Amino acid sequence: MNMFLFEVMNGVALGMIYFLMAAGLTIIFGMMNFVNFAHGALYAVGAYLCFQVIDWSGNFWLGLIVAPILVGLLALVLERTLIRHLYSFDHPTQILITMGVMLVIREVILLIWGTVPKPVSPPDILTGVMVMGDFVYPYYRMFVIAVTAIIGLGLWLMLERTRFGIMIRAGSENSKMVSLLGLNSNLLFSVTFVLGVALAGLGGALISPIRGADAFMGVEALGIAFVVVVIGGMGSFPGALAGALVVGLVQSLSAGFWPEGTNIMIYAVMAMIILLRPNGLFGRT
């Protein structure tokens, strides 16, 4: 029973990291109809920057806060120079160009930090395990669940309750109409892209004490994030959360007995959803 609870908690923690990735992807897709294949590479950049800041300052919290901000700045530069010219292209073109961006980012990571993955240790206060009766769980993973839950709630409040959130939702509904109504849609697009990518950066920073920083970590994460987004419905924020939790739970619950089977199931479910319910579980029709 406790093993089961342990796996459930692991699934939730994993799912919440996927959620950060997927939320960024889905917001960007919903707003600009843009498919960002460089998302996974930027997630890896988040992990490496977190490592680097901790290495310099010796302070985990600084790394966790600074890394997503730096990733956001990188996203701003990317958006201003390249990405914004791609919004009007078709999906295959967007995918091929961002695949090129992905390669460049990955190789630059390898140039700067070398080919050996970097380990990141959690802060002292979060090392060790929590013991509750006979249930044992690492503090750091609890922390990941808590932080991502707060971020997710904050995002949801922002999207639902603030003026900026209304703009984003309106923009994803009909971006032409939004600019006709006098909003600066270029600025809105930049902010959305930066926000989405910064979420991926935060995901990378958060997972670095669990998995380390690895230049190739983005490939798997990108695949999973797309599965999550497709299951939840491209462009749907609640869909990203539900999809992420489902994928995370299924993965960790079956990790014990049939790990490869999980992947078969996840991809089969994705294919079925695209074929039978193309807007995903929560997508607009």
Add this chain to the structure above:
Amino acid sequence: MNKHTPISIHFIAVAVLACVLPVALQSPILAAEVLIFALAAIGCNLLLGYTGLLPFGQALFFGAGAYAASLSAIHWQSSMLPCLLFAILAGGLLAIAVGYLSIRRQGIYFVMLTLAFGQLGYFIAYLAEGITGGEDGLLDVPRAALDLWIVPAISLDSDWAFYGWVALVFVVSFISLQRLVDSPLGSVLQAIKQNEQRAIAIGYQVRFYKIAVFAFSGIVTALAGALYAMLLNFAPLSNIDIETSEVIIFMCVLGGLGSLYGSIVGAGVYLVASEMLSDIWPRWMLLLGLLMIFVMLFARGGLWLGLKLLWQGVKGYGQDKKVKKVEVSHD
């Protein structure tokens, strides 16, 4: 547009290329690898360059071809032609199935479907250890002898003999596919690429054409996979993984969309660069990434277009070398 280039010219061009390549590269193995991956890139080009569909699971057909040929060579001691026939059947049937399902959706959903089928194939191959060897792959794949019934069987064990066979298969496939893209069917594919709604409105059964091009793509990609397994004497699991799909896309885009010659250039440049540069500068893929972005933004014709412009410049016609944005040209 040299759309009306007679097929005999194409034949001479690729036949000369196939003769020169191993001498220029000083290795029949590398040359065979270039021609094999050129076939795979051509398979991708049929979908991406000619029809406007981005397939993210080409490794499924490549791996299926490799497994089918290897299994019949190992277990049934089949000779070369039946081995390739099995590969073609496996690749073609899989491609029809994947195509039939994937073309129901557009844009990112189409890409995700092909990716999902590719990944399913990968994990199934991984799990079916008894058949595919799982993670270890299929070892000791023999280079099946060429047995034409009328004459004594020809052994292809030596690298040069095997290269000769690969070159023959390559030339025959290339000419057939060049015929295909120059045919009325090829024109319909380009009509679909340029404006699908219009092609439907004109009255073409777009779905039928898309499935047909998938079948051709699967066949030629499986053929490449089968030859690759025999070249290496080994059918690794990595044949069918997502990285192989990506490499095939890179070669196809780099060489130039919408030109079969471009795919040869793309495969050649990629393989030779990885052979030569990976020792000197392991981060050469950085350049590949930049080149991908540049080609997709400014010159869909890729390296092949670059070569053509260079050739025109040499001939004195290309006075204006500052052509920046050039439309995709089709051979």
